[in-house]
Amino acid sequence: MLKSKTFLKKTRAGGVMKIVREHYLRDDIGCGAPGCAACGGAHEGPALEPQPQDPASSVCPQPHYLLPDTNVLLHQIVSAWRPGTWASVASSLRLPGSLETYVEQEQGENANDRNDRAIRVAAKWYNEHLKKMSADNQLQVIFITNDRRNKEKAIEEGIPAFTCEEYVKSLTANPELIDRLACLSEEGNEIESGKIIFSEHLPLSKLQQGIKSGTYLQGTFRASRENYLEATVWIHGDNEENKEIILQGLKHLNRAVHEDIVAVELLPKSQWVAPSSVVLHDEGQNEEDVEKEEETERMTAVSEKMLKPTGRVVGIIKRNWRPYCGMLSKSDIKESRRHLFTPADKRIPRIRIETRQASTLEGRRIIVAIDGWPRNSRYPNGHFVRNLGDVGEKETETEVLLLEHDVPHQPFSQAVLSFLPKMPWSITEKDMKNREDLRHLCICSVDPPGCTDIDDALHCRELENGNLEVGVHIADVSHFIRPGNALDQESARRGTTVYLCEKRIDMVPELLSSNLCSLKCDVDRLAFSCIWEMNHNAEILKTKFTKSVINSKASLTYAEAQLRIDSANMNDDITTSLRGLNKLAKILKKRRIEKGALTLSSPEVRFHMDSETHDPIDLQTKELRETNSMVEEFMLLANISVAKKIHEEFSEHALLRKHPAPPPSNYEILVKAARSRNLEIKTDTAKSLAESLDQAESPTFPYLNTLLRILATRCMMQAVYFCSGMDNDFHHYGLASPIYTHFTSPIRRYADVIVHRLLAVAIGADCTYPELTDKHKLADICKNLNFRHKMAQYAQRASVAFHTQLFFKSKGIVSEEAYILFVRKNAIVVLIPKYGLEGTVFFEEKDKPNPQLIYDDEIPSLKIEDTVFHVFDKVKVKIMLDSSNLQHQKIRMSLVEPQIPGISIPTDTSNMDLNGPKKKKMKLGK
């Protein structure tokens, strides 16, 4: 190691300050090429390929390494990812700190030029170095840069240099690669019409100034799913008013894309608008219809009080672009290389891409990345990244919905798997330390049929003093997942197991989830037990937490357990235990409801899958038995007990779950809907809500109560994980509990793993580690968990939606009874109880004369011609799969009853007008 000179730097911090720093230049950084005698094994980390594969470039026939400059690497990273083609990229830029390639900033040279020069020097060094290495194999380093001046200089200095485009074009073996290049070349944009559509984005420095002085507001841009011309911006910060700003019209959206961090300027009050309730999709193919769109969206006149703060985007602070899944809409012009790409996510604008393989990509799901959005272009420019497969294929669609919802679903890496226990696994003496042996107890588990990741088991027995001992035993996952290792990090990243209709994306590797941690019957398993002593009134006398070893005596399904409880002639240990549990659960539930816990409802469906083809063959709404609520009741009790314990022990960094009370305005829709049926719903407290929901019955309309509960569910806030030190409102509204956490499903939720660790420390069964007692780290974990949780839910719904489509594809066209859930300005949202399916019936059609629609916001009701629709009205709809738009296959619903001339369709028509009204399956976005 050789030490070199120090360098001086002047900075301004208030006054002039002289900073002296030393810099050590190293001579022990290897070149990274294996078998390089000069460097020996000095290089650590990723190594270069010993013999670069020949990508058959016509400009450089001999084997070579590529050395891209920083800009190329940043912009083309997506294309570089593809294995095989770019794998020969020099794996690491030679560090500027190395002795031979150190470059001093010259007088009058800016930092960028210096970097460019440093990379050139590195390229030169590599070429000389590799020549020394072996005379016979002519390895060469090719310098890739898009900067013209940089390239000229490089060639001057004798370094073979090409622009990215030149090089990729020369790769004769992979002609499709050229599509993947991010189009940054200026020539591409000159072809565009010179007309400038958008106003310029302000530079970052100006934005920051504006934000500081309060003229601009910073926030997250959220495009609307339903109207592509509308978006909201969530303002960062605690400022209560102007929390949400509405943006309307393409010009005001000003090229912001969903999830970007933007700066907005508030418009004067006279220009404020109300959120429009029109559902609008971007279907236009040409670029000229911008003006027209602007007009249509202006015409909505609304009452004063509906007006919300309105603004316009003045600049982008941070782009949050990612690769998007979607489909290609092939251009009408033959031989055209420019096509529009329509993302699956409705909130993302369409993207213009250039490709020569449009015909092969048609009807495929593809991934596209955005490269930029010039001012004169209606759509952003992007490039093709990856082909996922045929539309409608189950694998492709599953992949798409996993990608779209950002669910990590790659197989577990070797590093992760290396932390799994070695098989065959058995309980050792060491495991028994701090653990109670509960193998003698008569424990059983009750789960849905086909469940392989059993994380909870129960027991109940009578004690000598007449009291009851009830135990909840939870799989001891934290015993296997030790803090900080790769396995822990991966499961923390995944956050939750995602259950799709035919697939499960595990949070932990299968060995744990379905074997070692699963509390299967007749095997010894490690558990974390929560044991209460209760009297026969289900009052808790004593609570004990302990790590344990259990041996479950039976794995039952809900139905089996119910059968045992009900049948009079079964009196074995398990059955008596179940009966005791059931009795206590009923008392607990009653008490909970008295306290004001809500019983809500959501239409859940289950598919019966064909065991061979995995196609859905039947659809059924979930059945609820007494035993379901029995298990649920004890899980709630365990969660609450644990929450109390860990909060007592760690008041600053307990991981808890809260469910905030919704603001009263959320209930408006429910109250209004109920009033239209002459029912009153009180919403001042959870208890009065629960009670008024119980009373809201109609003898002529038995399903009304369920509908009200479904509607009430929509009014709720999302329950979230949080760290107790960062918040002071712990209340769980839905469960009417002052404190709550998740403890009972550590196999499928990471939050539970953390709670297990906290509890283990609290009872002295395990030791703590630094991250566990760092509330900021814990808050970060919570943030990720909340995000993953939400995404998992969306993915689940999307999976159900897709399978519903498959189901109706095989089933053909059916007519079903449905109830109106919401009334919109130009549509009604209906629920079909039989399938638990929700859909939108539109009344406005593009190419037909619009019927007369009168929308009353107060009731709310929608009058079409002479028929009035209210919430909860019973209608009959026809359901079919609309495959006319390959882009989004969707369930189409059209009105059958009541009959409105020109709107509803006769019951027996067979020739459907498939290009007619656009119907879409609503995602249940809450």
Place this chain on the structure above:
Amino acid sequence: MAGLELLSDQGYRVDGRRAGELRKIQARMGVFAQADGSAYIEQGNTKALAVVYGPHEIRGSRARALPDRALVNCQYSSATFSTGERKRRPHGDRKSCEMGLQLRQTFEAAILTQLHPRSQIDIYVLQADGGTYAACVNAATLAVLDAGIPMRDFVCACSAGFVDGTALADLSHVEEAAGGPQLALALLPASGQIALLEMDARLHEDHLERVLEAAAQAARDVHTLLDRVVRQHVREASILLGD
């Protein structure tokens, strides 16, 4: 210092060192003829000068004399030009007093004070920039050796910090300013005894072991260097004496 990457993905620090590497150390003994012992040390950009007077009769109040051992008197002052912003007073502020006290504790532990009852040993240190305590101790050790005062062992000091799960030895000023935990350790390398250990930031106890080990290893490295300097000095001195 937001966004400053103290440890790169490749494992290099801002100034190009690896986690366990020391800054370059250069030292000389016997720089002043006037004093009984003196030494000058450079650890990277930190430069310290130590002088030792004594053992000699107690100066000033006789009451301070200790009946069974020598009194060690330490004074620390840093040059006004030693930091980025010019200091007002070279010594007498709280930081200097504290440093003096720490040096005194360190050397009371190392010097065989019982050999010189009722006498006084003065160590004066002057320093400049980053890793100050360690440089002062190392300089003072050399100066005490130069003065020929018997010690149990060398006292070698080094600082260590903790960034992203890695312990860093011998912090530079930039690394100190970033605000992570910083540990100062003075070690008697032969016996492995700790003369002084100081840390004033929060660090989880699980990490302490590792940081301590990093500091101790660095201190042992310092010892080999100091040992070399002393031997070199002795050789030169004996040549001058015409041996």
